[in-house]
Amino acid sequence: xxxxxxxxxxxxxxxxxxxxxxxxxxxxxxxxxxxxxxxxxxxxxxxxxxxxxxxxxxxxxxxxxxxxxxxxxxxxxxxxxxxxxxxxxxxxxxxxxxxxxxxxxxxxxxxxxxxxxxxxxxxxxxxxxxxxxxxxxxxxxxxxxxxxxxxxxxxxxxxxxxxxxxxxxxxxxxxxxxxxxxxxxxxxxxxxxxxxxxxxxxxxxxxxxxxxxxxxxxxxxxxxxxxxxxx
Amino acid sequence: xxxxxxxxxxxxxxxxxxxxxxxxxxxxxxxxxxxxxxxxxxxxxxxxxxxxxxxxxxxxxxxxxxxxxxxxxxxxxxxxxxxxxxxxxxxxxxxxxxxxxxxxxxxxxxxxxxxxxxxxxxxxxxxxxxxxxxxxxxxxxxxxxxxxxxxxxxxxxxxxxxxxxxxxxxxxxxxxxxxxxxxxxxxxxxxxxxxxxxxxxxxxxxxxxxxxxxxxxxxxxxx
Numbered sequence: 480x481x482x483x484x485x486x487x488x489x490x491x492x493x494x495x496x497x498x499x500x501x502x503x504x505x506x507x508x509x510x511x512x513x514x515x516x517x518x519x520x521x522x523x524x525x526x527x528x529x530x531x532x533x534x535x536x537x538x539x540x541x542x543x544x545x546x547x548x549x550x551x552x553x554x555x556x557x558x559x560x561x562x563x564x565x566x567x568x569x570x571x572x573x574x575x576x577x578x579x580x581x582x583x584x585x586x587x588x589x590x591x592x593x594x595x596x597x598x599x600x601x602x603x604x605x606x607x608x609x610x611x612x613x614x615x616x617x618x619x620x621x622x623x624x625x626x627x628x629x630x631x632x633x634x635x636x637x638x639x640x641x642x643x644x645x646x647x648x649x650x651x652x653x654x655x656x657x658x659x660x661x662x663x664x665x666x667x668x669x670x671x672x673x674x675x676x677x678x679x680x681x682x683x684x685x686x687x688x689x690x691x692x693x694x695x696x697x698x699x700x701x702x703x704x705x706x707x708x709x710x
Numbered sequence: 711x712x713x714x715x716x717x718x719x720x721x722x723x724x725x726x727x728x729x730x731x732x733x734x735x736x737x738x739x740x741x742x743x744x745x746x747x748x749x750x751x752x753x754x755x756x757x758x759x760x761x762x763x764x765x766x767x768x769x770x771x772x773x774x775x776x777x778x779x780x781x782x783x784x785x786x787x788x789x790x791x792x793x794x795x796x797x798x799x800x801x802x803x804x805x806x807x808x809x810x811x812x813x814x815x816x817x818x819x820x821x822x823x824x825x826x827x828x829x830x831x832x833x834x835x836x837x838x839x840x841x842x843x844x845x846x847x848x849x850x851x852x853x854x855x856x857x858x859x860x861x862x863x864x865x866x867x868x869x870x871x872x873x874x875x876x877x878x879x880x881x882x883x884x885x886x887x888x889x890x891x892x893x894x895x896x897x898x899x900x901x902x903x904x905x906x907x908x909x910x911x912x913x914x915x916x917x918x919x920x921x922x923x924x925x926x927x928x929x930x931x932x933x
Contacts, residue, residue: 527829543835553830556848566834612833 480524480540480619480659485533487519494519494683496533503538503618504657506645508664508674508691512706516683517663521547521621524661540618543570547621552608559583559599560592562607566615574614581650582610585640587633601628609637613644616655622662626669638672667710671695679703715907718880723907726884729797729871730864733804737860741809742853745816746845749824760817766810771803775870778803782874795876800884803870808860815859819852820845854923858916865912 482499494516501507509517522528524535525547537545546566555562563582564574583589586606591599596607605628612620626634640649641660648655664670670677671691678688679700687700698704748760780786782794782802793799827848831841846853868886875882877891885908892901 522829525833527832541835542832545833546835547833549829549833553826556850569834569836569840617835 480538481534481536482524483534483536485520485523485535486531487523487528488531489519492516492683494523496520496685499678499685501659501661503659505675506641506660506662506673508662508670508677509680510664510667510670510677510706511680515680517680518550518623519683520680521623521661521663525621537619544618545621546612546615546617546619548605548608548612548623548625550624550627552604552625554596554599554604554607557596558593559588559596559607562596563611563614566611570615572615577650578614582614585636586610602630602633605629606633606637613649617658618656619659619661622660622664624663624665626664626666634666634669638669642673667695667707679706681706715903719904721880722883722885722888722904723911725797725882726865726886726908727911729800729804729884730861733801733808733864734857734861736801736805737808737812737864738853738857740805741812741856741860742816742846744809745813745856746820746824746842748813748817749820763810763814763817767814769807769810771807771867771869772873774806775803775873778806778870778874794874795878795882797875797882799874800871800882803874804864804867807867807870808864811863812856812860815856816849816853819849823848850923854919858919861915862912865908 480499480501480503482496482501484498485494485496487494491514509520511517519528523530525545526542527547555565560579560583563579567574579592580589583592586603586609588599588603588607591603596604599607605625609622609625612622626637629637643649644658645660646654646657660673662669662674674691676688677691677694678685679694679702680686681702687698687703688694689699694703695707698707748756748763778799779794781788782791782799783789784794791798793802824845827845828841831844836844866886868890871882871884872887872890875884875887877883877887883891885904889901889904889908892898892904
């Protein structure tokens with residue numbers, strides 16, 4: 480993905496990304512204080528929001544190859560299972576029962592498959608939304624603080640799961656085309672564990688970026704240093 | 711009781727149901743997309759359009775009846791259709807009353823949740839058509855409420871249909887206009903009987919709609 484001169488003015492701030500290149504097949508992190516534009520940037524990348532100006536070149540990816548898991552996920556007024564298979568239904572793919580069972584199992588929702596999804600707890604809703612985003616194997620997956628309501632054990636499980644299935648088919652365990660993940664999180668542990676490369680945003684701009692370990696252990700920017708001091 | 715339910719009364723009940731169901735169905739077909747469209751678009755004068763719709767939601771039925779009468783009267787712009795004092799005229803008046811109500815309810819519901827639904831649809835890679843289908847499905851409860859409200863309004867309406875229907879025996883006489891006529895004649899027992907039947911029909915339709923809605927949720931498994 481290549482972003483050039485992307486601008487979006489909102490009530491409280493303006494997003495301005497001059498130039499950004501995100502090579503495919505890796506896991507990226509976006510960090511920054513509240514209101515710095517992380518979610519707006521992600522929504523623009525996902526096509527949920529339209530920019531005022533600028534360009535996003537998806538390098539051959541279509542909207543059907545991209546998904547985003549929102550912080551407050553939208554769940555259909557329907558059962559857990561029907562929520563899970565919704566993206567497959569949109570693509571007229573008959574869902575394989577093994578696939579459904581697999582995702583119900585990893586989310587711990589096997590016993591709730593016929594339950595109304597909106598009765599789930601916040602953490603369970605996030606797990607369902609995450610599984611729904613992964614079930615159709617999109618090439619670009621944008622995750623906006625989707626672990627925020629999960630317990631520590633579940634977060635660790637999904638971190639492992641994403642790391643494993645990024646390059647491997649979850650059912651056959653055979654190598655697959657590497658997927659690209661972009662993750663927003665306020666938990667630096669998520670970013671450190673999962674992301675190869677991280678962007679730091681402040682006041683609507685990406686002010687520094689680099690390999691995650693290096694960026695977080697020896698920050699080259701005062702704003703980033705200040706941000707990390709509070710974490 | 712059965713003496714009261716003669717052939718004429720049965721005809722009145724059937725005509726009432728025809729008029730009410732037809733006008734509710736047409737108003738839903740017009741009002742739901744209009745409400746969704748009104749939420750989706752932004753243009754100069756949109757607030758005026760919303761204000762007009764809200765005013766029409768509370769429009770007095772006799773005024774609507776009068777407008778339809780003027781349009782359909784022999785010398786009116788649509789007089790050649792010969793629809794005045796027919797079922798068609800009554801349905802048109804009902805549709806003009808119901809459509810703004812349904813549109814208003816759907817617009818308000820859509821304003822509250824459509825942006826979340828549309829964003830979700832984008833994240834799932836839905837096409838424009840799939841997004842519209844999703845919107846209607848997710849706003850199902852509100853659309854159901856709009857339909858029931860519209861149906862209730864159509865069922866209880868007197869003023870407009872009296873003007874454009876004329877309350878003609880065996881032709882355009884419906885339950886509400888008959889009740890009004892019976893009261894004027896002092897035939898209170900028959901009026902109360904018809905009123906009770908009207909309430910029972912409303913209750914039966916609510917129950918049937920509720921059952922259909924539950925069944926629709928259960929049987930939609932065509933993945």
